[in-house]
Amino acid sequence: MNIGRLDHVNLRTNRLDQMVAWYSNVLGLVPGERPDFGFRGAWLYVGSHPMVHLVEVPAECAATDPKIEHFAFTAQGYKGFVARLRDNNVAFDAVKIPGLSIVQVNVADVDGNHIHVDFNAGEADLKDEM
Template identity: 50%
Template structure:
């Protein structure tokens, strides 16, 4: 029986840039990672590594893995939007009335779609 979501694994040819972006934009931090025989980083939210980056020597060839996006739930929408604007990160807002959320859609340096979900009734 499933208990919870564990992590997403992302290949990248820009390991250092991706680690820095996730730290700066999403406040995830690089933490402990097993000593795998290939480069990578585990990015933590609290005490759990939700993003596993795998470093590639070259940019991965798109094999269309069928993952359209991954998402986080958050609070502090105003501060987050201000951070995105200050760093020149382009975003799109989508209200999902039935779910009671506002999605802030962004893309990481490799073009992976991420949305950050805020309660619809949180101040803009």
């Protein structure tokens, strides 16, 4: 068996509409078709692939369930992404990964889930981001 790539991340939230808006506005994911599981949720797509699955849960469940530490996307278009973060007033930090040609942009979604978006270091001039 060979693992090819991350298929999707499933997040539980009691703020479904805000999470859909955040992933759409900040990361550019697109809400799309989702099977009728009998409960509210949303699938957010990158191209034709549903990358983030959101499941609505009552507030008391969302507050007590453990969250994942992080998940990551590989991307291109560093400067446009940083501009999008600023346009949406999203706090972030950009870190050059030692020994690799990667700049990691760290953000948190509405529920505080840690996400990093990785770019080729050649795209980023971190002096401009400080």
